[in-house]
Each structure stands twice: as structure tokens, then as C-alpha cells.
Amino acid sequence: MATNFQPSLILLSLLLFITLTTTLAQAPAPGPPGPTNITKILEKAGQFTTLIRLMKTTQLADQIDTQLNNSNQGMTVFAPTDNAFSSLKPGTLNSLSDQQKVSLLQFHVVPNYLTTSQLQTVSNPLRTQAGDTASNKFPLNVTTSGNQVNVSTGVVDTTVSNSLYTDGTLAVYQVDKVLLPMSLFGPASPAPAPEPVKKKKSGAEADAPAKDDGSASVDASGAVVFGGGLGGLVVVFVTMLWL
Template sequence: MSSSFHFLFTLPLWLSLILHSTTTTVSQTTAIAPAPPGPTNITKILEKSGQYTILLHLFHMTQIGDQINTQLNNSDQGVTVFAPTDNAFSALKSGSLNSLSDQEKVELVQFHVVPMFLSTSQFQTISNPLRTQAGDTARYKFPLNITTSGNQVNISTGVVDTTVANTIYSDGSLAVYQVDKVLLPMSMFGPPAPAPVPEKESKKSKADAGDDSPASDVGSSNADASGVGSLDRNLYGFVLGVTETIAFIGMFYL
């Protein structure tokens, strides 16, 4: 009788321990399960760094930030971003950004974006000029040249020269590199492209240059001396000879 009573008395205690152990195991299993990774977001990466307020504003205004995120999640080529700091933008001449049209602001931001992933080691074998999302790499458009010296990565636009100061983010799909100068393209901040010379004017200029040259003068003088001048002397001699002949014959009739 006492054994039955003891069993009935301890049964609730055993049930409580079993339930607690089961609940703990389930909760531990739930806590260990990792959350699925979210899509790569360039905006969040730059916000976390805390010194790219102006670049983020331009990303938002031109909608290029959204374009980069879309490209990252729908393409295998990846993206590389050269990110100027707020100090880099502050070092620009006053009013430089405000003087740009909306389209020029888009092109300026695109000039900092390369439509492929570039690791630091790939900079050593890059082909120049590097094509950015701004497009045309011609001399007076959007040329971007990258060279290396040891571990230093040098960037030149034809207007400014700078270096990669730091790697902000790199995951094999997106690479974000800090630059301490805004990459200013030739088309907006460089010297104007020379106007093409019309073909007729070009030929005329060459002819004028030939007339003024000493060699041309000498040739012209020689031509006069051996050509027209020589003809005049021969004609004068012929006329003189005829006149003398007539005078000689006339002597016999006098």
C-alpha cells in the first residue's frame, strides 16, 4: 500500500521533468537554426560604414543604388564600386555638384561603378581604360585607368589621380573600395575636346604653310628664273637679231 502511494505521489514530478526536458530541447533546436541570408544591399553596406552620406544621397537621387542591388541579385558578373567619402566630396570646388544637370549627376555616379566584380589581385592585370557604367572610354569622355605599384592601387581619370584607400566590402559578388577623391570624368571636368578641322580648311592650311616656307620661296624663284625669265630673254634676242638683219640688208638698197 505504501509503495502504490509513493508511486502516485512521485508520478506528477516525473511528468513535469519529462515535459521540461522536451521543451528545453525544442527551444534549443529552434535557437540554433540559422536565418537565411538576405540579398546584398549596397545602401546598407555604405550606411554601416558611416562616412558616405553624400554618395548615398546621390545613389538615392539617381536611383543607381537600386540598380546596383537589382544587378547584384540578377547577374553573375557582380559589381565593383569606388566609394568617395564625405571628405572627398567636401574637397570639391564649391558648387561643383550643383552645377551639374540631372543627367550629368547620373553619369558621375555611374563613373564610380564597374559592372563586374574586381578583387584587389585583379587590378594587377586589368585592361585600360576600364569601362564603367558611364560608358564611352574615349579620351575626352569617361576614361578610367588603373595601375598598381606593389600593393597600392592607383586610379587616374585624366582629371584627378587617387588611390584605393581601403576595402570596405568584398564577397565575390560585390566589391566596395574607399577612395579619398571623387572620380571626376574628362567629359565634365576636363579640357574641352578639340574641334574637328574641316577637310577643305585643312588642305588650305597646308598649302598656305607651304607658300610661306623658305624651301617654297626658293623653288618659286628658280621657276621664275628658269621659266618665264628665260623665255623673255630668248624672245628679246630673237627680235634683236631680226632687227639687225633687216638693217644690214637695207644697207645694200641705199
């Protein structure tokens, strides 16, 4: 039996090898990675449910995915955590119109890919998808202190606390405060200065004789004087007769 067992074992091993080789050869090759999906990235990272909900309701998530999958320019997203949104004053988000919510989220998106090292040398103000970087609009400034990256909007200051995702096209960085732009949350513009109050005429000015335009005035004697322009002719009617 010993002489028959060894050939059987060899034959069984050979059959197993052929079967495995055939199976692997027939298995389809792994396909290319799917299109970039910002909400799936945030879901995998956790603690971004509020941001995901806002991105979906404003359709910004679809815009980001479309832009990423049809452009080589790349994108950078600053992602506030759920705690960051919870730290806002009650009713802050509800006080915004739909368009203002879009602008708020766009303020967190830079339309080009920035690595952590590029964030340390970027020119300020950093232009976001919200647009205008002028004062009291949407200025976003990035500075560094050692390896720490600081972000300032003129309303809030925060730091980049974590790099959530990077693939050479999309970079997602965690921030612990919602980036509030000046145009939506900055101080109100000062009210225009009131117009100067017109000075009322004094009694002397009010009693002054009328101009030489044919109108009547009263002189100190109580006479009514009619002024005219015909050679300085003045006709005086005396209201009281002196005997």
C-alpha cells in the same frame, strides 16, 4: 533529506534538458541572407552620406541592387568619402544636370566583380557603367605600385585606401577623391580656327578694265570703251573733241 535531495536534483536537470531540447527543436532555422543592398553597406561603413544621397536621388542604388540580385556578373564600386566630396570646388555638384550626375556616379561603378589582386592586373582603360572609354570621355585607368592600387581619370589621381566590402559578387573600395571624368571636368575643346580674312583688292586691281563681256571700262585717255566679241570691233566714243 540528503537521500531525497539527490533524486530531485537529477529529475530537475532532466526536465530542464528536455525543455531546452524541445525549444531548440521548435525554433525556426535562420533564413538565407537578404538581398544585397549597396546603401546599407555604405551606411554600415560610415562617412559616405553624400554618396548615399546621390545614389538615392539618381536611383542608381536601386539599379545596382537589382543588377546584383538578378545577375551573376557581379559589380565593383569605388566609393568616395564625404571628405572627398567636400574637397570639390564649391558648386561643383549643383552645376551638373541630373543626367550628368548619373554619369558621374556610373563612372564609379564597374559592371563586374574585381578582387584586389585582379585590380593589379586589369586591362586599361577600365570600362565603367558610364560607357565610352575614349579620350575626353570616360577613361578610367588602374595601376599598382607594390600593394598600392592607384586610380586615374585624366583629371584626378587617387588611391584605393580601403576595402569596405566583398562577398564574391560585390566589391566596394574606398577612394579619397571623387573620380571626375574627362567628359564632364576635362579641359574645354579648343575653339575652331577663324576663317582667313579675304584680301581686299588694291586700287590697281579695282581700276582694271572689265573683261570682254560687253561691259564698259575707261581707258587712260578718258574714253569710254565698250568691248564686244564681234570680230574685235571696238567702238570708241571720245568724250572730248580735239580740233
